[in-house]
Amino acid sequence: MRRSFIAGTxxxxxxxxxxxxxxxxxxxxxxxxxxxxxxxxxxxxxDAGIGPSDLAVRASRQAVENAGITLDDVDFLIFATLSxxxxxxxxxxxxxxKLGIQGIGALDVRNQCTGFVYALSVADQFIKTEMYDxxxxxxxxxxxxxxxxxxxxxxxxxxxxxxxxxxxxxxSPDPDRGILSTHLHADGDYAEELCVExxxxxxxxxxxxxxxxxxxxxxxxNGRQVFxxxxxxxxxxxxxxxxxNHLSVEDLDMxxxxxxxxxxxxxxxxxxxxTEDQYMSNIHKYGNTTAASIPIAxxxxxxxxxxxxxxxxxxxAFGSGFTWAAALLRW
Ligand code: ACO
Numbered sequence: 001m002r003r004s005f006i007a008g009t010x011x012x013x014x015x016x017x018x019x020x021x022x023x024x025x026x027x028x029x030x031x032x033x034x035x036x037x038x039x040x041x042x043x044x045x046x047d048a049g050i051g052p053s054d055l056a057v058r059a060s061r062q063a064v065e066n067a068g069i070t071l072d073d074v075d076f077l078i079f080a081t082l083s084x085x086x087x088x089x090x091x092x093x094x095x096x097x098k099l100g101i102q103g104i105g106a107l108d109v110r111n112q113c114t115g116f117v118y119a120l121s122v123a124d125q126f127i128k129t130e131m132y133d134x135x136x137x138x139x140x141x142x143x144x145x146x147x148x149x150x151x152x153x154x155x156x157x158x159x160x161x162x163x164x165x166x167x168x169x170x171x172s173p174d175p176d177r178g179i180l181s182t183h184l185h186a187d188g189d190y191a192e193e194l195c196v197e198x199x200x201x202x203x204x205x206x207x208x209x210x211x212x213x214x215x216x217x218x219x220x221x222n223g224r225q226v227f228x229x230x231x232x233x234x235x236x237x238x239x240x241x242x243x244x245n246h247l248s249v250e251d252l253d254m255x256x257x258x259x260x261x262x263x264x265x266x267x268x269x270x271x272x273x274x275t276e277d278q279y280m281s282n283i284h285k286y287g288n289t290t291a292a293s294i295p296i297a298x299x300x301x302x303x304x305x306x307x308x309x310x311x312x313x314x315x316x317a318f319g320s321g322f323t324w325a326a327a328l329l330r331w
Contacts (some may be wrong), residue, residue, distance in 0.1 A: 004127035005178030006329070007134075007170045008067025009299040012058030013044040013163040013286060018144075023158055028151045034158045039262020043161025043287030045144035051085030052140035053094035055164035059295070060099060060136055067168035069134060071101050074168070077136040078107045078123055080115030080291035082320070083143055087199070095138065112194075113258050113319020114184075115139055115291035116165070120315070120327050121182035123169045133171060139291030140164035146196070148218040156219050159261065161287030165295025177310065177330045180245045183237055186323045190229065193222040194320040230260055231267040233324040238272065238316050241328040247312065252278060253331075254307050258317035259283040259293040268316075280306070290319065307331050 019042045020031035034040055046055065056079065064071055079092035090108030111118040116139035123135040143160035147153060172178035198216040199207035211217055234257060242248055249272050257265050262283050269279050280297040289296060294315050301307045309331060316326040 001128050002130065003172045003175060003178040004124045004169050005172035006167045007069070008063045008065070008168040009166070009295065009302050010059040010062025010064070010066060011163065011165045011296045011299040012055050012062070013161075013296070014046040014050060014055065016045050016047065017042050018045050020158070023149070026149045027154045027157065029154050029158055037261075037263065038159055039281070039283050040159065040287045041284045044163060046142045046162045048145075050142065051091070051094065052081045052083055052142050052164065053079075053085060053091045053098055055142070055162065056091070056095045056138045056140040056166065057098045059140065059164040059166040060095065060138055063136065063166040063168050067170070069168065071099055073134045074101055074104065074136045075134050076105045076107070076123070076126060076132040077101075077138065078109060078119040080109040080111065080119040080139045081141055082110065082112045082115065082290055083141045083146060084108070091140065111319070111323050112321060113260060113288075113290050113293070114317040114321065114323035114325045116294045117182065117315055117317045117325035117327050118184055118323070120167070120169070120179070121184055121325070124179045124182055127169055127171055135169045136166060137169055138164065138166045139293070139295050141290045141292050143290065146218065148215055152215060153218050155223060156221050159288045161289050163286055163289040163292045163296055165292045165299055167295055167298070180328045180330055181241055182325065182327045183241050183244070184325045185233070185237060186321050188321065190225065190322040193225045193322065195220065227261075227264060229322055230264045230318040231271070233318050233322070234264070234268040234316055235271040237324050237326040238314050241314060241326040245328055247328075249273065251312050252314055253311035254301060255279040255314045255316065256294055256297045256301060258319065259286070259297060260288055260318065277306075
C-alpha cells in the first residue's frame with residue numbers, strides 16, 4: 001500500500017498583536033500570571049469580518065506553493081476548526097470557494113485541539129487507498145470572536161489566539177518516508193470539562209438573551225482536569241505510536257505537540273526525557289491556536305530547519321472531548 005507524506009507546509013496569523021499587557025486593560029489579570037501559568041507573552045487576533053477560512057486561504061496558498069504544485073492539483077480538502085464562521089455550513093466550503101477550487105470534496109473535522117491530527121489521519125487513509133492524490137489539510141481558528149474578555153472569563157480568555165496552518169499531503173515518492181501511522185483516541189466521559197454550552201439544540205429556543213447574559217456562550221474549562229489528563233495522555237499516545245513502529249523515544253528527532261500550554265509541554269518533555277532541541281514550542285508568540293497550532297509549529301520547524309530529511313517526527317495533540325492523538329512521520 002502506498003504511503004502519504006507532507007509535501008508542503010504553510011501558516012498565517014492575523015497582523016494584530018495582543019500582548020498580556022493589553023489583556024490587563026480588559027480584565028483583572030497580569031502579564032506575570034499569564035506567563036507563569038501558560039508561557040504565553042502575546043497572541044494575534046483577527047478583526048471582525050475575518051473568519052477562519054480567510055486565515056486558512058493564506059496558509060493554504062503557502063503550503064501549495066511550498067509543495068511545488070498548483071491549486072488545480074488539489075483533489076480534496078479537510079478543514080479542522082472549533083470556531084467556524086457559521087454554525088453551518090462548515091468552513092471547508094468557504095475555504096474552497098475562496099481558493100477557487102469548487103467541485104472537489106470539502107470535509108470539516110470537529111475535534112478541537114486534536115482536530116488537525118484527526119484530519120491528517122483521515123487524509124492519510126484516502127491517500128493510502130488511492131481515493132485521492134493531493135489533499136489540503138488545514139487547521140484554522142478565530143477564537144477572539146468567542147471569548148469572554150471580562151474578569152469572569154479570564155482563566156480561558158488569556159490562553160487562546162487566532163491563526164491558521166496548512167499542509168499538502170501526497171503519495172510519498174520514497175516508500176520509507178512519510179506518515180508511518182496515526183493513533184486516535186477519545187473519552188466522552190470528560191465532554192463537559194472543556195466545552196461551550198450554548199447555543200444548544202437541547203433547549204428551545206436554542207439561543208436566548210439569558211444564555212448570552214449568563215455567559216453560557218463562552219467556553220468553560222476545568223483547568224486542573226485538563227492539565228492532569230493532558231500530561232498523561234500526551235506521553236501515552238506518543239509512546240503508543242513509537243511502539244507500533246518498533247521505535248522508542250530515543251529515536252525521536254522532533255516532537256511537535258499541540259501548543260496547549262507551555263507547562264503541559266514541559267511536563268510531557270520531562271516525562272519522555274526530551275531535550276529542548278527535541279520539541280517545538282512557539283506558544284509564547286501565538287497562544288493556543290487549537291487546531292492550527294500543530295501545522296503552525298510544524299511550518300516553523302521546517303522553516304527554521306529544525307527538521308531534516310529522514311528525521312523521525314511526532315505530531316501529538318490533546319484537547320476537548322477529551323480527545324488525544326498522534327501521528328508518527330519519517331520526514
Ligand atoms: N489572571 C489572573 N488570575 C487568574 C486568571 C488570570 N487569567 N485565571 C484564573 N485566575 C485565578 C483564579 O481565579 C484563581 O484565583 P483564586 O485562587 O483566588 O480562586 C487562581 O488564579 C487559580 O490559580 P491556580 O491556583 O494556579 O489554579 P490552578 O492550579 O487550578 O491552575 C490553570 C489553573 C493555570 C488553568 C491550570 O489548571 C492549568 O494550567 N491548566 C491547563 C489548562 C490549559 O492550559 N488548557 C489549555 C487549553 S485546552 C487544550 O488545549 C488542551
